Amino acid sequence: MMKYGMHRMIGKKKTLRRWVVGGLAALACVGMLAGCGGSRSGNPDVLKVGVTNFADTLEPTENYFAWVVMRYGIGEALAKFDKEMKPVPWLAKEWSVSKDHMTWTFIIDEKATFSNGKPVTAEAVKASIERVFAKSNRANTFFTYDTIQADGQTLTIHTTTPVPNMPGLLADPLFLIVDVQAEKDGRNFAKEGPIATGPYRVVSFSRDKAVVEANPNYWQGKVPFKTIEIPSIDDPNTRAMALQSGEVDMAVNIGPGELPMFKENSAYKVHEIDSLRVVVARLNQRGIFKDPNVRAALISATDRKSYADVLLKGTFSPGKAPIPPSLDFGFNELTDPNSYNPERAKQLLAEAGWKDTDGDGILDKDGKPLHADFVIYNSRAELPIFAEGVQADARKVGMDISIKTVDYNLIDKIGIDGDYDLLISNIVTANTGDPQMFLKWYWGTNINGSNPQNGSGYSNPTYDAKLAEMAASFDPTKRRRLAIELQQILLDDSAALFLGYPKTNIVNAGYLDNVEMFPSDYYWITSDIAYRK
């Protein structure tokens, strides 16, 4: 019955032809519709920048949304970080500090204006800083103040405790300067964006796309682009493709897979810099790594250059010390006693009494194999790669390492409890340009939770004494020297395995000039970026 019916239908070849033609026509329509949206950047007044954005509003005191306000060229602070993370003048043209480091005086640049044309006076800056303290519970973690006084262009901050690095603290995007009066007059900073002092001001903003336009009142001169469109493109492949197709003129953080392609193509410029982060394997000093020789052997066994250059395709710099080379804390002056040397690693283990008595390739002592658990999480793609590299290298010198993957959110507790042999971490070292807190929290002797992140049990009285000396010192040169000495102690003690420093990048089309990359990651869009003339 079915065959009969079908037979008759199959006979209708004309019908089939019509179907095929109809289908092709439909596809063509779809193609044409899709074609309607095709666009190529090239309008000299418009810049397009592909980013990843985490902010839902532009209220600078909420979460870390101020980063976005600064990255998009909307907001500026009293100071900014230079390429070595040293604070340099921005809205404040100079500053000074009293001998007791409790009174900081900033002179606000008299040329500075908000995007609504109003001058940036010390009074306006005072209101802006007070607003931050009123709205954000993070403000108190930077410093606490008794009074803030404003007189003309002179701003004086009296702090409750000595503050060695106030310009660095006020360079944090949280303290970008906004016109508080504009908010009182009815402007909704969250929805419309703040009135600030940057080269661009907000036209529209959503998490997925921002549009900013030139600030006609910009205090540092004419702004090169009339409009900047900033789509948030989360998928790294798509972001790279948008740059290749010319749909965006520059893109932030191109993935390791695509970066070489842009490096090899002269039509693009790649700006790459070590970030402020370090990937470190913390070593628990109580278990198998109690013996400094075993710690030193593990560190010597790891070929960190290969991890960075080969396994991670150059998106990391090889690790050596706690503080990355992007910061001026003596990276090149430090000597790593445990630089890559597998033969030395073997020798150290032999000296510590480890031998392979049962011939299984794993050393043992007193009937126990040389085994360690390496706790990692994999929400950062590079961490398992580092861990596997360490595992393979350790095996070559007779050390057996098991990788245990846990959820990122458990890492903090494991770190505090010291429930590991090795624990991977990706840590920021100096977001305000100063590494004191980082060096203290992770390696200062932990007495009743005084340095909670130091669950490794590492303790060295000399190290603690130098930390105390650093806390009491306000001379930048001396603080730098102390930071170098502290790092050298950690290296000499084989306190941890510093695996590498992630690089961040911006890639732009060759026709753009003056795109710059900073380790602090706060300055993407600046008034300097322009089409090449």
Added chain:
Amino acid sequence: MVVRIGKRLVQLLITLLGVTFITFSLTYMAPGDPVAMLLETGDTIISQDVVEQTRHELGLDRPFLVQYGSWLGHALTGDLGMSYSAKKPVVDKMAEAFPGTLLLATTSIVLMLLIAIPAGVMAAVYCNRWLDYILRAVSFIGISMPTFWLGLVLLYVFGYKLGMAPIATATVSLANVMLPAITMAFTLASKYMRQVRLVVLEEMNKEYVIGARARGMTERAILWRHIFPNACLPLITILGLSFGWLLGGVAVVEMVFAWPGLGKMAVQAITMRDYPLLQGFVLWAALAYMSINMLIDVSYSLLDPRLRKGGHS
């Protein structure tokens, strides 16, 4: 009919209550701390005091049942709370993402129907002939292909190589929706085409088709006036469920195309452990899915005269 709808509404409410409770419990039990995620966003070392203070501000230091009760109480008044990560009302956040999802869902379904119905009917009509084999092979490939990969290939070909479509405009418009919708439509159509083929084949074997032929009706008339309307009924169920599913957002495609929709929003909510936003999303997804399911049930009796008159098929 009214009683039936009433019963379904009660069922819907009970299910929604269960869904929200389970989601709340799971997010509560799952490892992860929204406070840690919020503070991790920035490259800052944060003291325990700030962590505790933030936890208190978000009400996360209260017992589980108190938190759920409070959320439910507010939800009943239409207030789904504040998103932790977005710092804006969940309803506003979802309202922002909804137009994107609605446009993507509608366009995908329309394109899917344009592909699947002709292809499915042709495959049935030319059953076990070369055209059927080709269509089945294409649908097999469509089902097997991961959507993100297909999306990237389409972006590469139409966006990058041919420059016909925008790659990542991150704005909702009919022109921008085409590539993500084609990606979704192709995957959906690959499954749907097989269903169409199956039900049309089934109908073609029924006696009324022979009767129609005996009365001298043309094959085209039999196919479109008799076979196809009868085949539509089971297809509507699948169509409705697909639409309900699409209204919950399609995370993978939305991420690849930087398309601002509910799926992308949900992924971000999960990453950030943004409980209120996640709850709001799950509530919406369950509501959309079940409401459409209910509408389909009701529409059966309207579409099928046999059911409407209480007759038997």
